Amino acid sequence: MPTAPPTSTHSTVHTILVEALTASCCLTGIHGWGIFALRSIPQDSLVAEYRGEIVRNSMADHRETQYREGGQDCYLFRVNDDVVVDSTNCGGISRFCNHCCMPSLYTRVINDANNNPHVAFYAKTDLKPGQELTFDYRFKEEAGDKVRCECGAPNCKGSLN
Numbered sequence: 001m002p003t004a005p006p007t008s009t010h011s012t013v014h015t016i017l018v019e020a021l022t023a024s025c026c027l028t029g030i031h032g033w034g035i036f037a038l039r040s041i042p043q044d045s046l047v048a049e050y051r052g053e054i055v056r057n058s059m060a061d062h063r064e065t066q067y068r069e070g071g072q073d074c075y076l077f078r079v080n081d082d083v084v085v086d087s088t089n090c091g092g093i094s095r096f097c098n099h100c101c102m103p104s105l106y107t108r109v110i111n112d113a114n115n116n117p118h119v120a121f122y123a124k125t126d127l128k129p130g131q132e133l134t135f136d137y138r139f140k141e142e143a144g145d146k147v148r149c150e151c152g153a154p155n156c157k158g159s160l161n
């Protein structure tokens with residue numbers, strides 16, 4: 001079995017210790033890497049944080065173009081119209097969390113004392129060990145290029161955007 005890709009130890013935000021206890025990174029059938037529950041996770045418990053660098057939307061657009069031109073996978077989580085978490089170069093394993101139209105996780109944005117947003121993943125239902133951890137990427141609908149979804153869920157929308 002291949003080893004998980006390296007993840008940075010430099011986190012721009014605080015570490016949520018439960019992440020190491022609840023999730024592990026593996027190759028999946030959906031889209032390269034994915035993360036899986038290591039143990040039973042009760043509904044509504046905190047599973048992981050989408051860690052990374054907090055950047056403005058305009059900067060994220062610029063970086064996305066650069067990453068794509070460089071042939072690099074990019075991991076950008078759009079928090080709102082102003083802020084994006086970029087975990088391309090410094091993120092936790094949650095950046096390998098795949099999209100699913102029937103996800104096992106939901107996200108919640110929590111602002112810390114300095115008003116910096118943190119994207120946290122919670123279990124949508126009781127999760128079993130080995131179950132894949134997924135969330136709904138909620139990409140904006142675009143008329144142009146569609147990104148095909150192959151999540152296999154009964155309610156699959158067929159595309160991510």
Ligand SMILES: [Zn+2]
Nearest residue numbers: 101149151156
């Ligand atoms: Zn789908």
